[in-house]
Amino acid sequence: MPSSCHVPELSFPSVTYGKHQSPWDLKVLLYLGGGKANPRHVSDLINSGRLGSPLLERLELVQKIHEAIHSKLVGGGSHQSACTSVETIRRFFTWAEKANHPLTLDTIQTTYLHWADWLVHRHRVVGDLKANAAYSQGVNLSVILGDVLSRPTPLVKLTRLVNPPQRKTVCGTGAEKQNLQDTFAFGHLLQDLCDGLPADIVLNGPLPVRLALRGGGQVVAWSGWVRPKGEGGQKIPKLDSPQRRYQARMAAARWDAWVAEGTLRTRYPLANLRCEAELLMFIGQTGMNLSQAHQLKLRDFFYVSHLDGYQVKNRKGRRGGEVLFEIFNDYKPHFERYLAWRRLVFPDSELLFPFVRQKGRAEHTAPKFNRVHEICKQQRLCFVSPSKVRNTRVNWLLRRSGDADQTAEMAQHTKETLLNVYARPSQQRAMGEVMRFWAKNDPSVARMVPVAPGECDGQPVPIKGVPRDAPQPDCLNASGCLWCEHHRDIDSQDYVWSLGCFRHLKIIELSKWHSPPSSRETYPGEYAINRISEKLRWFKESNARRSGWVDEALARVEEGTYHPSWQRLIESME
DSSP states (O other): OOOOTTOOOOBOTTSOOOTTOOOOBGGGGGSTTTTTSOTTTHHHHHHHTTTOSOOGGGHHHHHHHHHHHHHHHHTTOOHHHHHHHHHHHHHHHHHHHHTTOOOSTTTHHHHHHHHHHHHHHIIIIIOOSOHHHHHHHHHHHHHHHHHHHTOSSOGGGGSSOOOOOOOOOOBOHHHHHHHHHHHHHHHHHHHHHHHTOOHHHHHHSOSSEEEEOTTSOEEEEOTTOOOOTTGGGOOOOOOOSHHHHHHHHHHHHHHHHHHHHOSHHHHHHHHHHHHHHHHHHHHHHHOOOHHHHTTOBOOOEEEEEETTEEEEEETTSGGGOOEEEEEETTHHHHHHHHHHHHHHHOTTOOBSSOOOOSTTOOTTSOOOOHHHHHHHHHHTOOOOOHHHHHHHHHHHHHHHHOOHHHHHHHHTOOHHHIIIIIOOOBTTTHHHHHHHHHHHOOTTTSOOOOSSSSBOOSOOOBOTTOOTTSOOOOSSOGGGGGGBTTOBOOOSHHHHHHHHHHHHHHHHHHHTOOOOTTOOOOOHHHHHHHHHHHHHHHHHHHOHHHHHHHHHHHHHHHTTOOOTTTHHHHHHHO
16 A cells, blocks of 8 residues: 655645535545546545555645645635636646646646647547637636746647637627527526426426426426336337336336325425526526525515615614615516425525535535526527526616616616626617716716726825835825725725725736745735725625625626726736
């Protein structure tokens, strides 16, 4: 048995894992074949000696990779991003071993370039990899190795990988109509799934459940049971022997017991299907981010009329309840029906959208909507992702209201963000919206716009107690604004989003900075990160609505949706 005394700790003990999820441990990368081994069994393989001795020439490289991923987690990075990084590194090591490329700190850049060429070959010659997928893989690994090598520019810039253009084009009337038709057809499907799965059907109804769709089709749900022979045109087996007749009787008995049980053990696929549909409808109504919406807690909701809908509050909150989200008028009866259904089917869960987790997945893992995906494929409908549902809601609201101010208020963005980022241009409205915006916002009478998020009057005056090495306010350095007496925070989600992106930029800068070995100098960006974190913490702890702003902002940063003020800077640094 090989000795592991020279191998340091390379796990992530601060990460929360699912019941049956294997903890991440980069130690496996030190062993030949460790990257492709089953995570559940790799420790046994190492301890038994079947993977041989650790390749200590890889140790320095693997340690730095571990430091890079761990530092992002400590800096506020998400569990999902770290998981993607670990999986990417394992696949890369597996490829390098198969292609006989060395994996050391000195050779890792060259090996990465060979791997990037392989991705290009798969896209251009083999044709089994799309351009955006190849580029995405290259960028993901480039970010990790860029931190490892302390590169000032991304490694992906040295490759032939090209980011396909993703321009937002102006939509004519035909394209607009088609886009909304697809979205509305998807919404009708979600509504039919919800209406066809009441609590009595989910828990006690006959199987399979046949859900009629308004377009004339139907969805057949077997609730986790394998479709029997003879259903859907399958060939019926011959019962021409005692053994086959016995097997048929046993299968029928198991099926009857499955149908009769009436618990979530056998009915969870039906319950999860409705929860998937309800969660997508909720995101479409509220514009909330998936990572935020699926972790909402069930509360004693009450409704306050607002614009053309309702503000939904928590009855037990301070001052009569803080606003949690906003919904349209027509959605309220449906939402109330869902709450009644959810209390019957999931009486013991505290989540607003509970799911029966399979294979021990952690509760914080967002659903992938596999069941709705499959039904869309069967019905030949376009699946609309949560992010597209959010954007479509904003665009639909803008077209419906014709009022950018109202839309920005409901979508919790400034008009600049709404028009520049979320609103897909329309031939009928683009010029009118822009002209109305600038007519109301004359730059000659506007307040001074600082280089950092927020507002000011253009007179830099340091506050008392500025750290000695912190940037000084001079109206030139964005970090300096954070210690200026005349800088003002803005009570809006757009400002919180901008703050979160500004902090993300400073974290990237910090990850690429290395002080001289003999120096104890603190990078000035650390002061900015801490200052911004204090501001975000205040917003998070002040009330439920502002807390939602922070969650939303961090979720956008995590999914790579950056504020227009910082997008180009961040992308150039990544």
